[in-house]
Amino acid sequence: MPSESIMRFVEALRRDGDLASIDAEVDPHLEVAAIIRRVYEQRAKAPLFNNVKGARNGLYRILGAPGGLSSDPKFPYRRLARQLALPGDATLGDVIDKMLSAKKSQPLPPVHVATGPCKENIILGNDVDLTKLPNPLLNRADGGDYIQTLGINIVQHPTQDWTNWSIARAMVTDKNKMVGLIMKPQHIARLFDAWKKSGSGRDIPYAIALGAPPIATMAASMPLPAGVSEAEYVGALCGSPLELVKCETNDMYVPANSEIVLEGTISISETAKEGPFGEMHGYSFLDENSQQPIYNVTAITHRNDAILPVCVPGRSSLGPDETHTMIGTLASAEMRQLLQDAGLPVTQVFTPYETQVIWAAVQVDRKRLAEMGTNAQELCNKIGSLVFRHKAGMQVHRLLVVGDDIDPFDFNDVTWAYATRCRPYLDEFHFEDVPAYPLVPYMSHGTGTKLTGGKVVANCLLPAEYKGQQEWVTCDFENGYPEEIKKKVLSRWADFGL
Numbered sequence: 310m311p312s313e314s315i316m317r318f319v320e321a322l323r324r325d326g327d328l329a330s331i332d333a334e335v336d337p338h339l340e341v342a343a344i345i346r347r348v349y350e351q352r353a354k355a356p357l358f359n360n361v362k363g364a365r366n367g368l369y370r371i372l373g374a375p376g377g378l379s380s381d382p383k384f385p386y387r388r389l390a391r392q393l394a395l396p397g398d399a400t401l402g403d404v405i406d407k408m409l410s411a412k413k414s415q416p417l418p419p420v421h422v423a424t425g426p427c428k429e430n431i432i433l434g435n436d437v438d439l440t441k442l443p444n445p446l447l448n449r450a451d452g453g454d455y456i457q458t459l460g461i462n463i464v465q466h467p468t469q470d471w472t473n474w475s476i477a478r479a480m481v482t483d484k485n486k487m488v489g490l491i492m493k494p495q496h497i498a499r500l501f502d503a504w505k506k507s508g509s510g511r512d513i514p515y516a517i518a519l520g521a522p523p524i525a526t527m528a529a530s531m532p533l534p535a536g537v538s539e540a541e542y543v544g545a546l547c548g549s550p551l552e553l554v555k556c557e558t559n560d561m562y563v564p565a566n567s568e569i570v571l572e573g574t575i576s577i578s579e580t581a582k583e584g585p586f587g588e589m590h591g592y593s594f595l596d597e598n599s600q601q602p603i604y605n606v607t608a609i610t611h612r613n614d615a616i617l618p619v620c621v622p623g624r625s626s627l628g629p630d631e632t633h634t635m636i637g638t639l640a641s642a643e644m645r646q647l648l649q650d651a652g653l654p655v656t657q658v659f660t661p662y663e664t665q666v667i668w669a670a671v672q673v674d675r676k677r678l679a680e681m682g683t684n685a686q687e688l689c690n691k692i693g694s695l696v697f698r699h700k701a702g703m704q705v706h707r708l709l710v711v712g713d714d715i716d717p718f719d720f721n722d723v724t725w726a727y728a729t730r731c732r733p734y735l736d737e738f739h740f741e742d743v744p745a746y747p748l749v750p751y752m753s754h755g756t757g758t759k760l761t762g763g764k765v766v767a768n769c770l771l772p773a774e775y776k777g778q779q780e781w782v783t784c785d786f787e788n789g790y791p792e793e794i795k796k797k798v799l800s801r802w803a804d805f806g807l
């Protein structure tokens with residue numbers, strides 16, 4: 310059973326020796342975020358701050374980098390594994406397979422229970438004061454304190470039977486208000502529009518479950534198809550229904566063992582300035598601010614000694630954070646599913662962390678490719694059209710189509726194929742009429758259009774590979790020498806003192 314609560318997850322990290330439990334007082338104004346940012350980059354233990362300056366009455370402790378790489382280089386993805394109850398030595402391929410494993414199963418609806426740990430403390434109406442919480446400032450350029458970076462935004466469709474769980478950032482603006490990014494084509498934006506169109510004129514009931522069960526947070530970060538209620542997918546993933554409790558001030562349901570729950574309504578008319586925010590590509594643009602919807606907060610409920618998980622997005626090549634290990638990996642899962650459902654000989658898709666998950670390597674089975682009797686132009690246009698016109702491919706701007714001799718999780722492999730087999734211009738297939746990811750710096754602050762285009766598929770297969778032929782020997786130790794020579798070399802290696 311995956312870690313069905315943040316507490317169980319923290320215990321798993323402690324057992325792994327991958328948790329630093331810090332009782333010294335730390336300042337949520339930049340100090341906490343700077344530590345978390347360095348934890349990602351140094352691949353240090355996940356920090357649990359038990360003594361955050363300004364915390365009171367159990368609100369709140371902070372857990373940093375729950376989805377960062379583990380502090381044990383032998384098991385880099387062990388934190389993700391613990392969230393999904395996979396073995397500690399799980400690979401990213403295992404994480405992708407696990408998150409896709411319920412694709413063919415029946416959805417398993419959650420069950421409603423009377424109460425749970427998130428109901429241990431209930432703060433209502435006038436007692437709600439977000440400004441009294443130790444909200445973290447995550448980057449010196451940020452436009453506000455982002456309390457919401459790893460919680461689940463829970464919003465229902467006004468008429469259809471669809472409750473969407475996603476992650477969308479939000480910052481505190483005053484005692485009972487936040488403002489949060491709601492951007493197309495994300496489902497929260499789609500539901501926001503549906504509410505506006507419904508003509509009811511009502512503001513939108515929502516809940517944000519902070520410190521929800523880790524596997525629920527993973528599903529919230531995954532671009533599952535529209536209409537799929539993530540809670541039901543999680544039930545199918547776990548083989549047992551999630552337990553939800555009803556909110557105090559609206560009819561939303563939240564995971565019973567969430568750490569902290571914010572309840573209220575998203576205004577369909579009022580907006581406020583949101584951002585800047587240090588985002589997933591490693592930039593916080595000083596002029597980045599847009600008018601975004603206001604989240605009214607009518608209740609806060611929480612566990613005693615509640616823990617707020619926090620993500621501090623930034624440069625991933627030094628050490629990926631959850632906007633890479635979760636957004637990138639889970640979008641890769643959905644892109645792989647999309648291409649396989651279209652009958653293409655795709656065996657794996659992955660967004661390298663070295664590219665801020667803006668690129669994705671698409672691995673094809675070269676034997677099955679040869680049976681297709683196709684060519685680069687045809688294959689790359691098919692792949693690009695499928696991925697770039699689908700929501701799961703929204704944040705990817707460059708696809709690299711590689712053969713099965715290339716490990717998509719190994720950036721050395723991917724760049725070797727890209728550098729040596731993709732001829733600039735002839736092997737690049739451009740897409741200017743597809744939705745862009747507007748937060749990519751060369752889109753938001755570049756010279757061209759901001760909402761469309763700037764996408765390309767790079768063919769990294771030589772023509773012979775389209776016929777299933779590999780007309781070369783790869784010059785590395787692994788491939789360049791007969792087995793008995795390699796055995797001989799390895800057996801004498803130590804004696805030579807190399």
Ligand SMILES: Cc1cc2c3c(c1C)C(C)(C)C[C@H]1C[C@@H](c4ccccc4)[C@]4(C(=O)NC(=O)N=C4N2C[C@H](O)[C@H](O)[C@H](O)COP(=O)(O)O)N31
Binds near residue numbers: 458474496622
């Ligand atoms: C894991 C994770 C996911 C995030 C985000 C973050 C983290 C940690 C923070 C740290 C808050 C940074 C911003 C980054 C920002 C962002 C915006 C657009 C695309 C990617 C990221 C955004 C966000 O603010 N808004 C948004 O719409 N989607 C986000 N996702 C991606 C979505 O959770 C993901 O796409 C899901 O699939 C949505 O569910 P849906 O398919 O609509 O049901 N945030």
Ligand SMILES: [K+]
Binds near residue numbers: 474533539
């Ligand atoms: K989701």
Ligand SMILES: [Mn+2]
Binds near residue numbers: 475496532535536537
């Ligand atoms: Mn969704």
